[in-house]
Amino acid sequence: MVLRFGTDGVRGEAFTELTVDDVVALGQAAAAVIGGGRWVIGRDTRASGPVFEQALARGLQAGGCTVEIAGVLPTPAIAAIGSAEGIPTAVVTASHNPHSDNGIKLFGPGGKKLTDEVEARIEVARSRPSTLPIGALGVDHDGWRPDPRRDLVGWYVDHLVAGFRDGCLAGLRMVLDCANGAMSTAAPQAARRLGAEVDVINAEPDGRNINAECGATAPASLAAAVVATGSDLGLAFDGDGDRVIAVDHLGHIVDGDRLLALGALQLRDAGQLIDDTVVVTVMSNLGFRRAMERERIAVVETPVGDRSVLAALDAGGFALGGEQSGHIIYRQLATTGDGLLAGLRLADDVRSRGVSLAELARGVMTSSPQVLVNIAVNTAGSDIEATVADAVATAQGILGDEGRVLIRASGTEPLVRVMVEAPTPELATSIADQLADVVRTRLGAG
Numbered sequence: 001m002v003l004r005f006g007t008d009g010v011r012g013e014a015f016t017e018l019t020v021d022d023v024v025a026l027g028q029a030a031a032a033v034i035g036g037g038r039w040v041i042g043r044d045t046r047a048s049g050p051v052f053e054q055a056l057a058r059g060l061q062a063g064g065c066t067v068e069i070a071g072v073l074p075t076p077a078i079a080a081i082g083s084a085e086g087i088p089t090a091v092v093t094a095s096h097n098p099h100s101d102n103g104i105k106l107f108g109p110g111g112k113k114l115t116d117e118v119e120a121r122i123e124v125a126r127s128r129p130s131t132l133p134i135g136a137l138g139v140d141h142d143g144w145r146p147d148p149r150r151d152l153v154g155w156y157v158d159h160l161v162a163g164f165r166d167g168c169l170a171g172l173r174m175v176l177d178c179a180n181g182a183m184s185t186a187a188p189q190a191a192r193r194l195g196a197e198v199d200v201i202n203a204e205p206d207g208r209n210i211n212a213e214c215g216a217t218a219p220a221s222l223a224a225a226v227v228a229t230g231s232d233l234g235l236a237f238d239g240d241g242d243r244v245i246a247v248d249h250l251g252h253i254v255d256g257d258r259l260l261a262l263g264a265l266q267l268r269d270a271g272q273l274i275d276d277t278v279v280v281t282v283m284s285n286l287g288f289r290r291a292m293e294r295e296r297i298a299v300v301e302t303p304v305g306d307r308s309v310l311a312a313l314d315a316g317g318f319a320l321g322g323e324q325s326g327h328i329i330y331r332q333l334a335t336t337g338d339g340l341l342a343g344l345r346l347a348d349d350v351r352s353r354g355v356s357l358a359e360l361a362r363g364v365m366t367s368s369p370q371v372l373v374n375i376a377v378n379t380a381g382s383d384i385e386a387t388v389a390d391a392v393a394t395a396q397g398i399l400g401d402e403g404r405v406l407i408r409a410s411g412t413e414p415l416v417r418v419m420v421e422a423p424t425p426e427l428a429t430s431i432a433d434q435l436a437d438v439v440r441t442r443l444g445a446g
Contacts, residue, residue, distance in 0.1 A: 005119040007305030007411025011094050011103030014048040018102055020055045027059020027090075029125035030106055033118060034088050036064035040081050042073035042152075043092035044182040044240045047207030048102045052092045056104060060090075070152045072205075074182040074241030075105060076338035077156035083111030083335050084159075093182070093240040096217050096325075097413070099208045105240075111335035113307045157190045160341055163333060164348060170195030172351045173231040175247075177222040178203040179215025181239035187340050194344065201225050211238065216245040216326050216339070223251040233350060233357045235343035242306070243326035244339030246346055248358035256326040257288040259346060261364045263320055263328065264297055266349050272319060272332070273297070279312045279321030281305070282406055286421050288324075291365035305411055306337045368403065369425040371432040373418040374410075375439050384409050384416060384443075391438040395420070395431050403428070407435065416443065 004010070010026065012018035039060050043049040049072075057067040070078065075091045082089035088109050094101035106114055106122075114122075174196050178184040184203035191198045201221060202214040214221055216238040226234040226247050234247035246254035260278060267273035277298040280288065284301075292299050300316065302308040306327040313321045313331045322328040328342035350357050385392075388407055395405045403422040410417055418435045422428035 004123065005114075007307060008095065009093075009103050009105035011097065011101060011412055013100055014046070014052070014102040018052075020051060023052050023055040023104060024059040024062075025126055026104055026122070027056040027061075028063045029059075029122045029128075030088075030090070031060050031063020031065045032125045033121045034106070034108055034114075038066045038068065038087050040068045040070050040078060040085075040087065040089045041092065042070040042075070042078040042089070042182075044075075044094075045072055045180060045184070045205035045207065045210050046092075046094070046099050046102055046239075049092050049207075052102055052104070056090060056092060068147055068150075070150075072182055072185075073152055073156070074186060074237075074338075074340065076242055076334060076336055076341065077152065077159075077182075077186065079107050079111040079336040080156060080159055080334065080338075081111070081152065082107050082109065086110055091240060095240050095412070096211055096215070096238040096243065099210050099212070107336075113310055113336060115311075153186050153189070157186055157193065160190050160338075160344065161193045163341075164194055164344065167195040168348050169344075169351055172233075172347060173197040173199075173229070174347060175199045175201060175222060175225045175229060175231050175234040176203070177201050177215055177219065177225070177234065177236040179211050179237050179239050180205040180209040181211065181215065181237065181241065183237040183241040183340060186241070187235070187237060187343075190340060190344060191347070194348075196347065199225065199229050199231065215239065216243045219245050219247055219253055223247045223253065227251040233347060235339075235347070237339045237343075238326070241339050242337040244328065244343040244346075245326045246343065246357065246361075248361060249356055250358050252358060252361070254357060254361045256322055256324040256328060257285045257367070258361045258364055259326070259328055259342060260284070260320065260322050261288055261291050262346065262349060262360060263322075263330070263342070264292065265295065265364065266345070267320055268295070268297065274317060274319045277316065277318050279309050279316070279318055281309060281323050282408075283324050283419065285324065285365075285367050285370055286404055287365045287367040304408065310336065368421045369423070369428045370419065370421045371425070371428040373432045373436040375416045375418065375436055375443075377409075377414055377416055377443055384439075387442050388435065388438055391435055395435060398431065399427075403431075405431070405435065407439065 219236040309321040327337035406419040420432040
């Protein structure tokens, strides 16, 4: 594999696009660039996770590091450990991707995402010949084990619960969809500690069912469970727990844009929304921007990816940012997106206001009809925008100020994404389909 960082780490099909040797070499390169000393590694619940976990540990160790294996732990928990202990950390995960993929997310000392410059240096270091003998690139499956003296799931739950009032969710019934992933233990524990009555679905990982028709990318089963149990709301996480999507008591989806809008108002009303500003990516709905303008909250826009959002948050000293996909970052409380933190804050807001999530979500913004078409490609190239610029200009001319067009290459999958917002669903669909055809023709995609 020619190592390239996407919008959130390194990712590919396990053992083919991303091999054990790739991960060993990545660990050695990370040690050389980020530094030696102590690292903590966690992982999600994929069957390939233990092998890659140990491969990464072997590479880091070869680079002079000492390594603690955390086992299955959400990405935000690993970042929080790095922040609390001032050390670099890593997570073996492909996030919301299917079980057949895997990847590596790296955090610098203090739990911070890596900059472009650091990632580029790791890519260069990775391209150099390994100092390990070829035989050392194999992985001894008995080489590392989680430290039995440290309950890191318990530490993470304690860390989150400490930020809330005791019993703040008492009287609230909720359903948690853990995506058969890394939140399967921590999320129910935290919600119950705060007093909620909790039903849990999709929390029995078998290595192959992570994100499988469940979780933040497929919340239909959560919606059905919320309605069936008469719950007040539901929360769906992705496989590594840095995303959350909510469901109200009627079974309606509450996406990241609405969660951000509600979070911005919650912080603003508490006097904690720094400079009355929220950070979002280009994918956030036009309705979100209009809602924030109505509330006199400034919006800073970034490229796609929570790393871009974090960079803007830190550059401006802002408190809140995120993505429509459910990455929600409370920067005063965390160094990365934390689905459980964001979900618990939402539940606390619903409980304290005494108003249903349905009413809150309906009142905070009106979404513009938005259509997203994903086109599979072998490679999108770096000039996709230039390739279709004329077609985009024509479409934007039709929409005027009542809509938007965005075409971009995915940073995590071999896809080109075509997004269109328009005054009506029919017009959005028509223009998106036309632009998708242009992309397929010009890129030779299927």
